[in-house]
Amino acid sequence: MFDFCINGAGMVGAATALGLAQQGYQVAIIEQRPPQPFNVQQPPDLRMSAISVASVDLLKALGAWQHIETMRLRSYSKLSVWEHPDCRTDFDAKDAGFDRLGYFVENRLIQLGCHQALKAFDNVSWFSPAHIASFTRSNNADDTVSVTLENGETLQTKWLIGADGAESQVRQLAGIGISGWQYAQQAMGIIVEFTQPVTDCTWQQFTADGPKALLPMHDNFASLIWYDSAARLAGLSRLSSAQLKQAIITDFPPLDDDFTVLNKAAFTLIRRHASDYVIPGVILVGDAAHTINPLAGQGVNLGFKDVACLLQQTAHQQAYSDDFLSQLQSGYERPRKRDNRLMMSAMDGFYTAFSNNHAPLKWLRNGLLKLAQHTGPLKHQVLKYAMGLA
Template identity: 50%
Template sequence: MKHFDCAIVGGGMVGAASALSLAELGLTVVVIEKFEPKPFDSSQPFDLRVSAISLASQHLLEQLNAWQQITEWRLCPYKRLGVWEHENAYTEFSCQEIEQPYLGHIVENRLIQLSLWQQLAAHKNITLLCPESLTTFEQSEDEVTLTLSSQTLAAKILVAADGAQSQVRQLSGIGVTGWDYGQDAMLINVETEHVQQDITWQQFFPTGPVAMLPMRGNHASLVWYHQKATLSRLANLSNQQLQEEIKQHFPARLGNVRVIDKGKFSLTRRHANQYQHGRVILLGDAAHTINPLAGQGVNLGFKDVKALQTVVAKAIGENHCWHCPQTLANYEKLRRNDNLIMMTTMDMFYAAFSNSNPVLKSLRNIGLATVNKMPILKSKALAYACGV
């Protein structure tokens, strides 16, 4: 039976980043993943799943030597963020307010994962098992024994980066709290009338916001929040019919679009009751799923990665037992409150803007207009969201 320092179940963006960050500390790491990302070709259409990568997440990807490859493939920087319900309460955040060249980049999730996988394959401390899957595991005082579909191995810690329906979390007996929002979100890849823009925006409606995320060239990713029945109807329309719906319901500033691809997903909030159980650690969506209103999901996951690396590095540097449950508990202390603050903030925005009460509607527009006149408040909120 092979022995490793760390076993990571899940080789997505967060799992791959955690593998590299721990391997950089000199630890031996095994990554267990069912599916390999398909190779990139510049002629491929844009994927539906994209993320707004913050400055803090970019810095982590640079540290892991994955960012340069992503820039050579494709991404789209944005410098401004516009938010409004009515035009007279339009609020815009700019990278100039935090003295940065941009606020972040819109990047396809698969390209982030693929670039990280290139680094996984080249790292001498990392073993990548794919296709492979976890069957079960057992914890002892000193290690975790994993039974996989084709072999058995052992590790000092087990990292769950296997998503919102985490098998590792369930096998660990860690419960979750949360709810479904009763809405879906539709992702729509479009070809745009306007060339690449430097702004991403959201307009709020009682049924949920509509948003535009700029992509390279004459392309964009649209996000449409609405009731499940409405989005089910929209998902069954032809691309031409959907274009007409977009023209009617999205702001005029979008311009004309041609629909290329579309898909929808449910909105849920889940928060693990604990991030650690003995030698098991939860990262990313395995620990928390957030309303995607501000695109913070993967950024929170990358913050988890950085926190775990920091905890382990500190213990190694101080010649302490880095894999003891007492040490690993420091990871949750670093991350739980920060994740909870971001999750609660997004829920407050969601609740406030989905209420059609005229008094509340007036108050939230006054609030947006007021924020636009308070540069110190704007810059502090923006810096926090960007991780700088």
């Protein structure tokens, strides 16, 4: 009998498992696709995240960060955003009294760091590779959840946590609805290697077709993010590395150094929000509960905020209390829904405001960027929010 059974051991799921294991609960982890082990000779993964200071603090508290930083990561201390070069806003961590704004880390390495930390706990049971076939629960919060795996094995748990991504199987099997839509734009991630190390500044230029951004990585590597229509990105996907390099030179802001295109992949942008984060016997965290436009790189950071909030509710063995369901709904679901909805709306506002050539709106947004450049307190507040500290 487990206290918590977590479906999905990605970044958010593994962090959740770590926190619950630290609190002394009996935890089961179901993972369908174990990550490839790290090798220093491996090229950078396409899937990477901007990890905020608050998320780093959580991962340190969970004992995972010490493993992540032995692999590879890249801190950054400056951020610039603009549409027209004369109307821009530059953020610098030192202006707000910090050493850095955050880190860029490959998703797999965050996952591996959490998995390494989990090895220290004997109250964690792994079922991997494994896949849920079904589960049953009742509307009585005191009953257990019976989880059946595809191999026929059955697990009994007090709570089943869906940390299994945007297409969450737990969410679907539980009958939890979602609202949302697919954005007109898509995005392409492009891994490039420069001849020299990349500076610690990340930047994003807004255009009517969508933003273009540079995310520094370890050594001479960087990730370029290219937003555009599905048709345009489909055409870019068919280009050779040399042809794609020429397209980048033509359409991107000038890059400081010569580079080689190593890898690329396009992905759709979809907003999803679950109608419930908590129902009797089931909890959703991370992308299983919400996905967001990645304009500001807040996706996984919102997931880690879910983890921190959930762990506050489970602390001191509170999961054994008679009113734990209502406690989760008021102390976890309600505040996390509010915060996630606010961030979703803010990103949609940026998306709508900048993805067009409407003249009055273009004048207004450039004026706001120029004004923000000279408004210290406002910039500091935006920085703290982006770092997860406000």
